Amino acid sequence: MKFDLFVLPFTLGLIFLLGYLTVKYAVWYFKLEKTDRSKVRKGFFSVRIFSAIKEIFLESLLHRRIFLKNRLLGFMHMSLAFGWFMLIAVGNLESRIYQPAEINPLYVPIFFKFFHANPDAFPLHSVFSFVMDLLLLFVLAGVILALAKRLYSKAYGMKRTTRLMTGDRFALASLWLIFPLRLLAESFTSAVYGGGDFLTASVGSLLGNILPVSSLYYPAWWAYSLSLGVFFTALPFSRYMHIPTEVVLIFSRHLGLAEASKRTSFTDIEINSCSRCGICLDTCQLSFAGGVHNIQSAYQLKAIRYKQIEPKESFNCMMCGRCENVCPVGIDISSIRMITRNELNGRAPDPTFQQQPVAQVHHAEAIYFAGCMTHQTPAIKKAMQSIFTAAGINYWFMDEMGGLCCGRPMMLAGHREQAEIMIEKNRRIIFESGAKTLITSCPICYKVFAKEYNLNIRIMHHTQYLLELANARLIRLEPLAGNAVYHDPCELSRDIRIYEEPRKLISKMVKLIPGDYEKDNTLCCGNSLANFSAANEIRLSVARDAFEKLTAQGAQYLVTSCPMCKKAFEKVADVPVKDIAELVSRSMHKDQPHTITANRKKEPSAALVIH
Numbered sequence: 001m002k003f004d005l006f007v008l009p010f011t012l013g014l015i016f017l018l019g020y021l022t023v024k025y026a027v028w029y030f031k032l033e034k035t036d037r038s039k040v041r042k043g044f045f046s047v048r049i050f051s052a053i054k055e056i057f058l059e060s061l062l063h064r065r066i067f068l069k070n071r072l073l074g075f076m077h078m079s080l081a082f083g084w085f086m087l088i089a090v091g092n093l094e095s096r097i098y099q100p101a102e103i104n105p106l107y108v109p110i111f112f113k114f115f116h117a118n119p120d121a122f123p124l125h126s127v128f129s130f131v132m133d134l135l136l137l138f139v140l141a142g143v144i145l146a147l148a149k150r151l152y153s154k155a156y157g158m159k160r161t162t163r164l165m166t167g168d169r170f171a172l173a174s175l176w177l178i179f180p181l182r183l184l185a186e187s188f189t190s191a192v193y194g195g196g197d198f199l200t201a202s203v204g205s206l207l208g209n210i211l212p213v214s215s216l217y218y219p220a221w222w223a224y225s226l227s228l229g230v231f232f233t234a235l236p237f238s239r240y241m242h243i244p245t246e247v248v249l250i251f252s253r254h255l256g257l258a259e260a261s262k263r264t265s266f267t268d269i270e271i272n273s274c275s276r277c278g279i280c281l282d283t284c285q286l287s288f289a290g291g292v293h294n295i296q297s298a299y300q301l302k303a304i305r306y307k308q309i310e311p312k313e314s315f316n317c318m319m320c321g322r323c324e325n326v327c328p329v330g331i332d333i334s335s336i337r338m339i340t341r342n343e344l345n346g347r348a349p350d351p352t353f354q355q356q357p358v359a360q361v362h363h364a365e366a367i368y369f370a371g372c373m374t375h376q377t378p379a380i381k382k383a384m385q386s387i388f389t390a391a392g393i394n395y396w397f398m399d400e401m402g403g404l405c406c407g408r409p410m411m412l413a414g415h416r417e418q419a420e421i422m423i424e425k426n427r428r429i430i431f432e433s434g435a436k437t438l439i440t441s442c443p444i445c446y447k448v449f450a451k452e453y454n455l456n457i458r459i460m461h462h463t464q465y466l467l468e469l470a471n472a473r474l475i476r477l478e479p480l481a482g483n484a485v486y487h488d489p490c491e492l493s494r495d496i497r498i499y500e501e502p503r504k505l506i507s508k509m510v511k512l513i514p515g516d517y518e519k520d521n522t523l524c525c526g527n528s529l530a531n532f533s534a535a536n537e538i539r540l541s542v543a544r545d546a547f548e549k550l551t552a553q554g555a556q557y558l559v560t561s562c563p564m565c566k567k568a569f570e571k572v573a574d575v576p577v578k579d580i581a582e583l584v585s586r587s588m589h590k591d592q593p594h595t596i597t598a599n600r601k602k603e604p605s606a607a608l609v610i611h
């Protein structure tokens, strides 16, 4: 068996890393809920494992998502990850073919050129030498790009990057040294013993003319081994922990694990999977429009991981989902923020809280739940009432007198238990009303009803419901003058993905012009209920910037479908801002169908499909 003392730093570092990861992942596994552990066990022997492997190949090695967002950054990550993986894979193959009869410890393929400096007798020697040189060049290109990014991130289209921690510094320095040192070690060896190919042989012959390579080649192998050992030892305490953990995350997702309302091992896996690539930094409006640069997701996840969380920063986020939308790792950032807020603020509910009054139940086909913010924007509420009446809908305005809340503000404030009490009360009221459809004007209410209430009825945002009324000809819409741009509210777009219904509805009334910030890429109005820290000037600054970007194509008015967005944009707008319900109400033909067929009290068919 081949051996030399210099392999020890590499070997010990690798043993430490594998031991650490085994213990860490075992702890995570055993801390999972019983149902999640069972999902992992069953899923491991199912076909889902193949789709997980495919995603690992595409995302952890090729970094496809990063590549699609930023080619240079994607190439940098890909050349480092895929190139290194291929060096290990091809190196192992080479070593297996070359010495099939011998024990092949892990270090032999890594230091193959030391143990087999010039294996002329090996028939595939020239092929392997060429391929290994090519792969080494590929990885070195990634190292150069990584170095350039650290020095000049603007060239990569990145205005901001994340700061290094101590563990990061050790890991980063050793990572950058690994491949240049490998190049030197192999080139010196080539200069002394021959062998190598277009890269190592050329560099070896060049350096052989100016350096005492015969006395340098052995220290170079030591340095290469040391850099590997330091990297493996520093990895668990650095951002590079994301490399092995992202693989675990992908497997976990494919096996059915997801974020819950409380912190679990899955949360820890997500937090440790953040590579601090910084892609989420520049997309945050609080950063580019509000001048707040310390709350973004990369920083939050780092703070949670190292237990340095600051409540002020944690509550200074609009929960707009823009960062989550671009995160190449697909981390469920919003859920992690909610869990953190609950950990910071959560406390057992006051017993009197349970005795809050509930609404008097009414029986109706449909329930309209305006939501607190709609009550503060009465034009929307009035528009909805006039539409219900015009269409002859048998509805109950559940929160007409105010005093009811969907529960989301409580959750955002970190009081999940209190929110659950409210949800349970509202659920009972809704159930007793016998309604088959629940309509909300507020996207936040919609999201909570849809995701947290577990109601067995149709839940619709008014954009969907009004389109359905129009398609069923229960309301008739007349064209209005002018053109408009539509603003997708965050909660309705990125989260719920209601994109087409509002656009179809608006197009029935006015000319809809496209904007640059649509659908997934929509901008937050700045008025988010989720933010408990931002000063009013910051909110206004975000709203102003968003308004200017949204109306840059010269729209005559801005249409949105969220009471809070309407309120925020009205403060900064120089064109009218309308909720879609107001537009419908204004566009309704005065001779509505229900006035022709008197006293019709019906709901549009539940079977109607919205396309």
Ligand code: SF4
Pocket: 273, 274, 275, 276, 277, 278, 279, 280, 281, 297, 298, 301, 326, 327, 328, 329, 330, 331
């Ligand atoms: S949260 Fe996602 S986008 Fe942000 S730094 Fe982490 S991995 Fe990158």
Ligand code: SF4
Pocket: 283, 284, 285, 286, 295, 296, 297, 316, 317, 318, 319, 320, 321, 322, 323, 324
């Ligand atoms: S959710 Fe929105 S406001 Fe919060 S950090 Fe992400 S992009 Fe910024």
